[in-house]
Amino acid sequence: MGFGSMRRAAVLAAAAVCAVTLAQPAEAAGLGQWRAELLAMPDGFADATGHVQGTDSHGGYAGDLWLDGISHIVTWTQGKPTVHPQPEGYEAADVVDENSAGTILGNAKGGFWSQPMLLDHGRYELLFTPGDWASLRAVALNERGDVLAGAQPNDGGPGAAVLWPAGDRAHPVVITGLPYLSAADIDDDGTVLLNSFGKSYTWRDGTFQQLTAPPGAAWVTAAAIRNGQITGNALASDLLTSQGVRWRSPGQPEVLPSSSTTFGLNGFGLIAGNGPRPDPVGPVGPLSTWLAGRATGPLPLAGYAAGYAKAVGDDGTIAGVVSNLDPSDGGRPVVWRYRLR
Numbered sequence: 001m002g003f004g005s006m007r008r009a010a011v012l013a014a015a016a017v018c019a020v021t022l023a024q025p026a027e028a029a030g031l032g033q034w035r036a037e038l039l040a041m042p043d044g045f046a047d048a049t050g051h052v053q054g055t056d057s058h059g060g061y062a063g064d065l066w067l068d069g070i071s072h073i074v075t076w077t078q079g080k081p082t083v084h085p086q087p088e089g090y091e092a093a094d095v096v097d098e099n100s101a102g103t104i105l106g107n108a109k110g111g112f113w114s115q116p117m118l119l120d121h122g123r124y125e126l127l128f129t130p131g132d133w134a135s136l137r138a139v140a141l142n143e144r145g146d147v148l149a150g151a152q153p154n155d156g157g158p159g160a161a162v163l164w165p166a167g168d169r170a171h172p173v174v175i176t177g178l179p180y181l182s183a184a185d186i187d188d189d190g191t192v193l194l195n196s197f198g199k200s201y202t203w204r205d206g207t208f209q210q211l212t213a214p215p216g217a218a219w220v221t222a223a224a225i226r227n228g229q230i231t232g233n234a235l236a237s238d239l240l241t242s243q244g245v246r247w248r249s250p251g252q253p254e255v256l257p258s259s260s261t262t263f264g265l266n267g268f269g270l271i272a273g274n275g276p277r278p279d280p281v282g283p284v285g286p287l288s289t290w291l292a293g294r295a296t297g298p299l300p301l302a303g304y305a306a307g308y309a310k311a312v313g314d315d316g317t318i319a320g321v322v323s324n325l326d327p328s329d330g331g332r333p334v335v336w337r338y339r340l341r
Contacts, residue, residue: 007075033329034289036302036322039333042067042074042081049330052320054105055099057266057313062104063321064094070115071108073119076333087117089106097141100314106142116149116164128174129162135155136162143188150183161194161203175203184232185225188267193225200232202250214245214253222247224265231262240280243271246293258295259286264312272299272309272318289318299336309336 045067052063061076065083071086071092082239090108097105102121107114108110110319116127116138129136135152143164151174152159161175163184175181178196185193192203192280200211200222213220214274224231230247234255244259254260256262262273263285269292275285287299287307300305301322309320316338323331 002050006051013021016178032338034297035316035337035339036300037335038302038322038338039076039103039335040081041065041333042083048331049323049332050321051095051178051330051335052335053095054308055311055315055317055319056098056102057100057315057317059315059317060098060102061311061319061333061335062095062098063234064106065333066330071109073104074333075104084119084122087126090115092274093117096112096138098311099141099143099145101145103141103145107138112218116147118147125169125170127164127172128173129164131174139183140185142186142190144190146186146190148183148186148192159241160191163192164200167188173334177208182296184222187225187228191228192223193222193230195221202230209250211247211250212253214243214255217243220245223263226265226267226269229264229269231273232336244271244290246271246290255294256290256295259288259290262290263308264310264318267314268311268316270296270312270316270318272312274307276324287320296338303334304332307334 018026031262048067050065052061052257054062061142063074064071064219065074069269071094073093075082087108091111092109095104104119108117110297114137118125118257123145132154133151134154136149138149140148147164149162151162159181163173180197182195183225184195194201194203198219199318200220201208218237221233222230222232224334232245233242234245242260244256244262245253258275260274260276264272271290277285289296304322305324306327307320307322311319318336321327321331
């Protein structure tokens with residue numbers, strides 16, 4: 001590791017320690033708080049909506065916006081948006097992830113068909129796999145460039161996960177063996193996170209390991225994995241009461257305080273999700289954060305009613321959208337930063 005890399009690692013580690021210190025008690029004491037900054041919109045599209053699902057952890061963000069009724073990939077560098085052309089031969093595209101090298105993972109779309117693809121500094125790479133698939137959709141990208149997708153076969157059989165190793169994308173690995181299998185995420189060491197009919201698993205080199213459910217949970221759904229730490233959600237036996245969970249290892253579940261769901265996780269364990277629902281069948285709870293198992297404050301919504309955030313950067317920023325409707329359907333792009341007062 002060179003001096004520059006060592007310095008950056010030290011800075012990020014110090015930032016993580018600072019974030020732990022400036023948890024909810026510090027915020028209550030008036031030391032700092034999360035602040036929302038709306039991202040600039042492309043010229044001529046001030047009211048466009050969409051999703052922000054990626055960050056390079058260096059101030060760059062990636063998402064997709066509906067422009068003239070079509071989904072386009074948009075990136076933000078130093079706060080300025082760039083609209084990218086569609087992949088050749090496809091009508092539209094979306095974004096699902098980004099790594100620190102600035103490589104973006106998404107799906108090229110044509111009619112009812114989607115094809116996993118990478119956008120690497122302006123160059124598209126479509127990812128193919130042998131087999132007869134009714135649906136193939138990109139899910140996650142790790143730091144070394146491994147790609148994970150979910151797949152459904154044309155014969156209506158069990159689902160699968162498809163893994164393209166960074167060093168040999170011409171020979172993808174098809175992961176099967178669990179009922180109703182769905183792909184969730186991939187860690188930087190290649191460990192795959194999967195869900196299967198109310199249970200969650202890691203997969204590595206052909207071996208599955210089930211995640212232990214927290215006490216009282218009847219249904220578990222994992223969402224994200226980084227550096228061996230996992231976050232997700234657990235449903236009680238009534239299948240209505242939900243809580244966010246972090247696993248420090250597959251056998252160590254810990255219910256997050258004042259939580260109902262979680263979506264995103266960074267390399268230092270900063271988690272984004274929702275606080276408790278006011279009503280089990282009502283709207284989702286407030287957009288919130290956790291670190292080291294402690295609540296670290298709500299995310300402000302810049303005057304909107306609700307928000308969604310999956311992209312949690314190793315620089316401590318969180319990217320997502322805010323909306324007056326259901327934010328999972330898209331909204332106004334926004335970045336959250338923790339600021340000292």
